[in-house]
Amino acid sequence: MSPSNPTLPPGGPPNLANSKGFEGMAISPSGRTLYPMLEGPVAEDTAAGLPADLRIFEVKLERNGTRARFTGNFSRYRLEHPANAIGDFIAVNDHQFLVIERDNGAGPTARFKAIFLVDLRDRDHDGYVDKDLLVNLMAVPDPGGVGGFGPFFSFPFVTIEDVEIVGRNTIAVLNDNNFPGAGGRAPDRPDENELILVRLDRPLEVAPGIIA
Numbered sequence: 001m002s003p004s005n006p007t008l009p010p011g012g013p014p015n016l017a018n019s020k021g022f023e024g025m026a027i028s029p030s031g032r033t034l035y036p037m038l039e040g041p042v043a044e045d046t047a048a049g050l051p052a053d054l055r056i057f058e059v060k061l062e063r064n065g066t067r068a069r070f071t072g073n074f075s076r077y078r079l080e081h082p083a084n085a086i087g088d089f090i091a092v093n094d095h096q097f098l099v100i101e102r103d104n105g106a107g108p109t110a111r112f113k114a115i116f117l118v119d120l121r122d123r124d125h126d127g128y129v130d131k132d133l134l135v136n137l138m139a140v141p142d143p144g145g146v147g148g149f150g151p152f153f154s155f156p157f158v159t160i161e162d163v164e165i166v167g168r169n170t171i172a173v174l175n176d177n178n179f180p181g182a183g184g185r186a187p188d189r190p191d192e193n194e195l196i197l198v199r200l201d202r203p204l205e206v207a208p209g210i211i212a
Helices: 043-047
Strands: 022-027 033-038 053-061 068-078 085-091 096-102 113-119 130-136 160-167 170-175 195-199
Touching: 022 096, 033 085, 096 160, 130 170
Parallel strands: 022 085, 085 160
Antiparallel strands: 022 033, 033 053, 053 068, 085 096, 096 113, 113 130, 160 170, 170 195
8 A cells, every 4th residue: 555545544554655556467378367566665575675676466367357366476576776667567478578677767867778578487596586688778779770879779768668569579669758758859848659669689488369
């Protein structure tokens, strides 16, 4: 519960900061499990010295879709920096997911914008989902000069909030311009909503049914 949660008991302590609730929610290829992911740490983790930890919960859906229940299980995702946030979380297959992780900078103040391939299996048994950098959105190779910015294309927006799988080797990434927010491309004009297609250097193991 955040401080602005209307069901928070009077005088009750919140355990989540405002605007740090569920920011991404993936669904398994089978359609039977939801994975809602928080954008910020819960108070329990912050108090334990884990301010970069986000929780990915597990919700089971009944076959007819009329009932959902939290299983009580969750996975831990560690941000690259406690001040970062996530923008989206979608399934690739039963155990792999894509996550947008970003800082709060825009334009010249942007330093970190990335897409990670995440594996819930925790193969190194460190207590966290496995993270592999898939795309550095601050420096996407652009040998064809599509973006007109030189050898690298940059996507330096604050709220990069959607990633979609177009094909095994291609993803789409979109920003939310928070109109009339500015600063991503120029300090003196509102940002536009941009959609970019990124060709990956390795294919995703996409489950059947993920791609339309």
